[in-house]
Amino acid sequence: MHELPRKRAATDAVDVMNEADRLDALHAYGILDTASEVGFDDIVRLATRLCDTPVALISLVDADRQWFKARVGFEPCETPIEQSVCKHVFGQHDLLVISDLTLDVRTRSNPLVLDDPHLRFYAGAPLVTPKGLVLGTICVIDHVARPGGLTDVQADDLRALARQIMTLLEMRQLIASRDDMLLDAESHRKKSEHEHLELSAMFEQTPSFMALLKGPNHVFKLVNPAYCRLVGNRQLIGKSVAEALPDAAEQGYMNLLDEAYRSGRSFTQTGARYAIQADPHSPVDERFVDFVCQPTRNEKGIVTGIFVEVRMSQSMSAKPDARRLLPISASSCAICLMPMTSQALPQSAWPKPSAAAVSVLERSIWSTKRSRFRWIGAAPLASAWSDPTTSDHSAPMLRI
Numbered sequence: 001m002h003e004l005p006r007k008r009a010a011t012d013a014v015d016v017m018n019e020a021d022r023l024d025a026l027h028a029y030g031i032l033d034t035a036s037e038v039g040f041d042d043i044v045r046l047a048t049r050l051c052d053t054p055v056a057l058i059s060l061v062d063a064d065r066q067w068f069k070a071r072v073g074f075e076p077c078e079t080p081i082e083q084s085v086c087k088h089v090f091g092q093h094d095l096l097v098i099s100d101l102t103l104d105v106r107t108r109s110n111p112l113v114l115d116d117p118h119l120r121f122y123a124g125a126p127l128v129t130p131k132g133l134v135l136g137t138i139c140v141i142d143h144v145a146r147p148g149g150l151t152d153v154q155a156d157d158l159r160a161l162a163r164q165i166m167t168l169l170e171m172r173q174l175i176a177s178r179d180d181m182l183l184d185a186e187s188h189r190k191k192s193e194h195e196h197l198e199l200s201a202m203f204e205q206t207p208s209f210m211a212l213l214k215g216p217n218h219v220f221k222l223v224n225p226a227y228c229r230l231v232g233n234r235q236l237i238g239k240s241v242a243e244a245l246p247d248a249a250e251q252g253y254m255n256l257l258d259e260a261y262r263s264g265r266s267f268t269q270t271g272a273r274y275a276i277q278a279d280p281h282s283p284v285d286e287r288f289v290d291f292v293c294q295p296t297r298n299e300k301g302i303v304t305g306i307f308v309e310v311r312m313s314q315s316m317s318a319k320p321d322a323r324r325l326l327p328i329s330a331s332s333c334a335i336c337l338m339p340m341t342s343q344a345l346p347q348s349a350w351p352k353p354s355a356a357a358v359s360v361l362e363r364s365i366w367s368t369k370r371s372r373f374r375w376i377g378a379a380p381l382a383s384a385w386s387d388p389t390t391s392d393h394s395a396p397m398l399r400i
Helices: 016-028 038-051 152-205 225-230 246-250 253-263 355-363
Strands: 055-061 065-072 078-080 096-098 121-128 134-142 209-214 219-223 267-276 285-297 303-312 333-339 373-380 397-399
Touching: 016 134, 038 055, 038 065, 038 134, 038 152, 055 121, 121 152, 134 152, 209 225, 246 253, 246 267, 253 267, 253 285, 253 303
Parallel strands: none
Antiparallel strands: 055 065, 055 134, 065 078, 096 121, 121 134, 209 219, 209 303, 267 285, 285 303, 333 373, 333 397
């Protein structure tokens, strides 16, 4: 049998860039130095029977060694790259058959050929990735030369086993990727759960009054204990603001929520008056608060609710004067309030209030029904804050 022409060694078979890609692909499979697996062991046993050889190996060629994932009839689990016959498969994508290793220039000086175990015959099918990179071979080896090599059937069987090995490697890689994704998902779940617990603790313990409203009717979905205490520990979850807090609705806060939900813009107010009356027989509890209404959105950017945060206002004194008791309005007149015990000025002495002024006053908890003040009239802005000494019946004027 004539000697085959010399082919390039592994480090010469491909350029440096392709060799780096090949090694990256090999390492990406995560197969090197792993324990034996039945699927691969079965393939080498089949290879010895199909090709009638005493030795069969699944050889993976690393940078400085060849490592055997499965082996029959060969004791070492790896050999130095200098002793590798499989490396000569690189540069071709079909079988490499060497009938007599002692006659081939590439292998005749190999220690495994010259010394124990005195290898003589070699046939290897390359393990080719979907990207065309060769990871190694499945090879069959004999201790006697085989001038006839493999039969066509045996050669086809060896190619089929090589494809089966690559299928196992791909499946193994997919399973490893799935396991990594599951681990990542579990890690993210635990992190998210931890963050949720932290946020829940902050939500529960913060001194600010917080609530999450859902839908255009502003139904309470979440409230923290501080918010419950602010509104007299009423039952809120599952109820709309109008249903659960009619006093808030009466004071015009529903209009603010409606506008924030409709426009999608946040709304901030400082020093706003909020009067609470737990029931018709309870006294009115006056508060001055700073609050933010922040619309919440779904993944499509559509407003689905409003997050409300309320704090006790630091901008108001403990006993606010009458000028801060009513919400500010764009009306161009002034409201005059007087104690019920004082003598009212004649109605004819004051011009009739505008509709806007009356509307604001009717919404206020400081109406004639719920306070010791009553409406006595309105005056033009020019005289709204005149010297109180000019009249025995003067009262604080509120611009609205």
